[in-house]
Amino acid sequence: MRSPVARIELRTVDLRAINSMTKYPSIPTYHTLDPRDGGLREECVEFTGPVILTEKVDGTNARVVVLPDGSYLIGSREELLYARGDLIGNPALGIVDALREVAEALRVTAADDRVTVFYLEVYGGKVTGASRNYTGSRRVGHRLFDVAVLDGPGSLLDWPAERISAWRDAGGQRFLPEEDLLDRAREFGxxxxxxxxxxxxxxxxxxxxxxxAFLTGRLPRTLVALDGPAGASEGMVLRSADRTVIAKARFQDYARTLRRRGGRG
Incomplete structure (x- = not known):
């Protein structure tokens, strides 16, 4: 019988299962979105204790997946784009070019029977229509925003896709709390x-x-401009220190809702 470590080697792993189990879960909006018109309702996510506020960067969600054998995969939010050693990678949104050197450095986090996933926002360049808010010369940047550790993931590889998706959506991934996340970021610069x-x-x-008003007062413009004048920010992410509660608040959602209500957006 093969060990769990052997089952997660890049040469033999089920990449469809790895893709599903390492996708970043959807984050709810701080105020509930009305499915009828996309406006915001007054109901909001409930937090307790300290709440950490971070900037939400308008780029593309990317991930570096470090496997137990020291190999890695680079992916977008929906698909895997590159595996270590590939001669040709999917060039989508410049993710692979932006993160290949980062992924090589992160290989040292490999450990038996554990998959570690680093989630980064890749922004600037031609990534989104909002790239002009971050750069005037098409520079590309990246920022770490979450790290997940999947302990003993071997058993998940035998699950059907629907079960893996349900596990992920139900919070099956273990995300690092704030201090551990910052320690990991400092470790790798x-x-x-x-x-x-x-x-x-x-x-x-x-x-x-x-x-x-809270958003506008605390984040009048982005703090991650790569060059030139800083433009608008996409919004804010709110999270509890242990990362068990998380929500996003986007300027455009609030502006649209207030315009529809006859307020100022």
Missing amino acids: LATVPRLDTVAADELPREVDKTH
Whole structure:
């Protein structure tokens, strides 16, 4: 019988299963989106204790997946684009070019029967229509925003795709809490998405209009411009220190909602 480590070697692993189990889960909006018109309702995500506020960078979600045998995969949010040793990688959005050297450095995190996934936002260049807010010369940057550790993942490789998706959506991935995440970033010299503040949960605004003002007051422009004048930020991510509760607040959602209500957006 093969050991769990052998089953997760890049040469033999089921890449479809690895892709599914390492995808980044969807993050809810801080205020609930109305499915009828995309506007925001007044109901919001409940936090307790300290809440960490970080900038939400408008780029593309990317990941570096480090396998137990020291090999790695680079992927976008939806698909795997490159495996260590490939002669040709999928050039989608410049992700592989931006992260190949990072992935080589992260190989040292390989450990028996464990998969570690580093999630980074790749931005600038021609990544999104908002790239002009970060660069005037098409520079490309990246920022670490989460790290997941999947212990004993061998058993998941035998699951059907639907079961893996359900496991992921139910919070099956173990994400590093704030301090461990920052320690890992410092260890590898990786810039993280900017930390804006840490506030008590009861200091968070609960109304849509007040949340819009909260965003505007704390993040009038991006903090991660690569060159030239800083443009608008996409918004903010709110998370508990242990990363068990997380939500996003995007400027465009609040501006659109307030315009529809006849307010100022």
